[in-house]
Amino acid sequence: MTDYLTLETEGDHGPVLVGRGLITKLDEILPELLGDKVEQLLIVHQPTLGAISEDVRALLAPKYRRVLMAEVPDAESAKRVQVAEFLWQIMGQSDFTRSDAILAIGGGAVTDLAGWTAASWLRGVKVVHVPTTVLAMVDASIGGKTGVNTNEGKNLVGAFYPPAGVVVDLDSLAALPRNELVTGFTEALKVGFIHDHEILDLIEADPQKATDPNSEEFRRILEIAIRYKLQVTSDDLTEQGGREMLNYGHTLGHAIEHSERYQWRHGAAVAVGMRFVAELARLSGRLTDEEADRHTRILELLGLPTQYPAGRWPTLLSTMKRDKKARGAMLRFVVLDAIGKPAIMQAPDESLLFAAYQEIAS
Numbered sequence: 001m002t003d004y005l006t007l008e009t010e011g012d013h014g015p016v017l018v019g020r021g022l023i024t025k026l027d028e029i030l031p032e033l034l035g036d037k038v039e040q041l042l043i044v045h046q047p048t049l050g051a052i053s054e055d056v057r058a059l060l061a062p063k064y065r066r067v068l069m070a071e072v073p074d075a076e077s078a079k080r081v082q083v084a085e086f087l088w089q090i091m092g093q094s095d096f097t098r099s100d101a102i103l104a105i106g107g108g109a110v111t112d113l114a115g116w117t118a119a120s121w122l123r124g125v126k127v128v129h130v131p132t133t134v135l136a137m138v139d140a141s142i143g144g145k146t147g148v149n150t151n152e153g154k155n156l157v158g159a160f161y162p163p164a165g166v167v168v169d170l171d172s173l174a175a176l177p178r179n180e181l182v183t184g185f186t187e188a189l190k191v192g193f194i195h196d197h198e199i200l201d202l203i204e205a206d207p208q209k210a211t212d213p214n215s216e217e218f219r220r221i222l223e224i225a226i227r228y229k230l231q232v233t234s235d236d237l238t239e240q241g242g243r244e245m246l247n248y249g250h251t252l253g254h255a256i257e258h259s260e261r262y263q264w265r266h267g268a269a270v271a272v273g274m275r276f277v278a279e280l281a282r283l284s285g286r287l288t289d290e291e292a293d294r295h296t297r298i299l300e301l302l303g304l305p306t307q308y309p310a311g312r313w314p315t316l317l318s319t320m321k322r323d324k325k326a327r328g329a330m331l332r333f334v335v336l337d338a339i340g341k342p343a344i345m346q347a348p349d350e351s352l353l354f355a356a357y358q359e360i361a362s
């Protein structure tokens, strides 16, 4: 078998395998993750992953009674209840039972959709994720947050539903467009800010190497981020405490995505969101100027956005009120007390929020 790293955890979450060439070994890996009871498999994939998914289907066909394929719309347009309904229909018409399973191949939009479809079908069938974007590898495929958007906002419907396993094949990044790679990298950068400055140091030392999927630095960053996500979500699957810290930059980030009708990449919106909370922390005396400026500097080094139009504030503020961390009318933000020390800021004054927004407004 190809050389790979297996990260195990306690609880319902399956192992995370990280390596190269793993997709071509799914006929050996999948039965180990799913057990030998599975008869039917539904492969859910994005249009861009059509050829890879067809190869996977051919590889797995001798192992299962039936391997079904479902291509879903690209990117965020997959995260709609109507697309889950399309998958429910395929499963219903195939007599898909609790001994059958879903295999998701693609970015975070697909793992979120397929994860929720698995959680909801018959109240739960097994799911294995094969993430093919940096974002999905370090974040979306791990930890069991699944869901879809509604007209009112991002990820408003979903479930906590850990996968039976995650197969991270670094070879699958070969054709990922640079913009997807860099914007998805934001979630690894987030881990640098909230948990381990080694990620920040590696980016500052050489941003090109840090974001090159063939470099040692990239692999090291991926491993730190994956281990951290697995640890935090195993300790607090349902976000009663520590897991909230993974939402660093997301309160404003999600509002920007919504305001842009999902034409902005998730990672790009979170990049602006992280700069916003860094300014919030600086203005409230939690972060030093140097620590807040480090956010802007690193985001710029990576070519990520750091600004958003001034006139959008009223809309963003009202959308943020539907953030899952809000309690009643009280907004809550993940901020830093120092690099690696995240905390919750409860009900900040609207004038403070506006002042922080002024710092990032274009």
Ligand SMILES: NC(=O)c1ccc[n+]([C@@H]2O[C@H](COP(=O)([O-])OP(=O)(O)OC[C@H]3O[C@@H](n4cnc5c(N)ncnc54)[C@H](O)[C@@H]3O)[C@@H](O)[C@H]2O)c1
Pocket (backbone or CB within 6 Å): 046, 047, 048, 049, 074, 075, 076, 079, 106, 107, 108, 109, 110, 112, 132, 133, 134, 135, 136, 139, 140, 141, 142, 143, 144, 145, 146, 155, 172, 173, 174, 175, 176, 177, 180, 184, 187, 265, 266, 267
């Ligand atoms: N559940 C979680 O914990 C969690 C965490 C972070 C983000 N998310 C969600 O993930 C979504 C964003 O995920 P994403 O950034 O992976 O975007 P995505 O799934 O929309 O994929 C981005 C684009 O890359 C293409 N693509 C995917 N893999 C490719 C490959 N190997 N080669 C070439 N093209 C490829 C896709 O077709 C798509 O056009 C958002 O909806 C976000 O809310 C969820």
Ligand SMILES: O=C(O)C(=O)C[C@@H](O)[C@H](O)[C@H](O)COP(=O)(O)O
Pocket (backbone or CB within 6 Å): 139, 143, 145, 154, 155, 187, 239, 243, 244, 246, 247, 250, 324
């Ligand atoms: O896993 C988590 O918990 C996260 O918050 C990770 C985020 O990067 C991710 O974007 C998540 O989907 C956000 O979830 P939401 O609960 O804020 O909708």
Ligand SMILES: [Zn+2]
Pocket (backbone or CB within 6 Å): 139, 187, 250, 266, 270
């Ligand atoms: Zn995110």
